[in-house]
Amino acid sequence: MSFENSIQKLEMWASKKGFKLSFGATPDQVSFENKIIYVYNKQKKENQVYSLLHECGHILVSQNIEDFEKSYPMYAHASDVTKRQEKTNKYKVSLIGEEFEAWKRGLSLAKRLGIEINKENYDKIMSKCLMTYIKWA
Numbered sequence: 102m103s104f105e106n107s108i109q110k111l112e113m114w115a116s117k118k119g120f121k122l123s124f125g126a127t128p129d130q131v132s133f134e135n136k137i138i139y140v141y142n143k144q145k146k147e148n149q150v151y152s153l154l155h156e157c158g159h160i161l162v163s164q165n166i167e168d169f170e171k172s173y174p175m176y177a178h179a180s181d182v183t184k185r186q187e188k189t190n191k192y193k194v195s196l197i198g199e200e201f202e203a204w205k206r207g208l209s210l211a212k213r214l215g216i217e218i219n220k221e222n223y224d225k226i227m228s229k230c231l232m233t234y235i236k237w238a
Contacts, residue, residue: 104146107216111153114214118160124149131156133163151218151226154207161206162199193238200234 112122120136127139129152138156140149186192204227211218 104150107150107211108146108153110214110216111150111157111210114210115157115160118164120160122153129153129156131159147219147222148226150216151207151223154211154216154218154223155203155227155230156207157210158203158205158207159199161210162202190238197231197234197238200231204231 108122115122115138120131120138122138122140124140124142126143127141129141130139131137132139138153138160140153140156142149144152182192208218208223210216
């Protein structure tokens with residue numbers, strides 16, 4: 102399966118959830134406010150697919166937020182989080198927890214949609230991205 106085909110499958114999935122894709126210079130992220138998934142287009146196509154799966158994982162986390170909140174001391178992306186709260190360990194743990202969960206759910210989504218992935222490469226990009234949050238915390 103081609104990476105372009107995988108991106109098309111994810112674009113259709115995202116569209117059903119009300120989101121559009123944008124490939125460009127913006128770092129990988131989901132804008133829930135604007136309903137846009139941004140994918141950094143300077144990375145290779147394989148990594149674009151994995152990053153897109155991860156961002157879709159954030160959408161899946163948000164759709165079942167009650168279960169996620171039961172597992173973590175503070176929902177990291179709540180709109181009412183203050184600057185002071187962002188400095189707390191419970192905020193940092195929740196944010197890292199959501200990042201792990203988004204990668205996990207992205208992998209599950211790939212399986213559901215029949216998107217072939219190279220598990221070793223997926224784990225490599227996942228680990229690299231997660232380490233940025235761990236170092237930050």
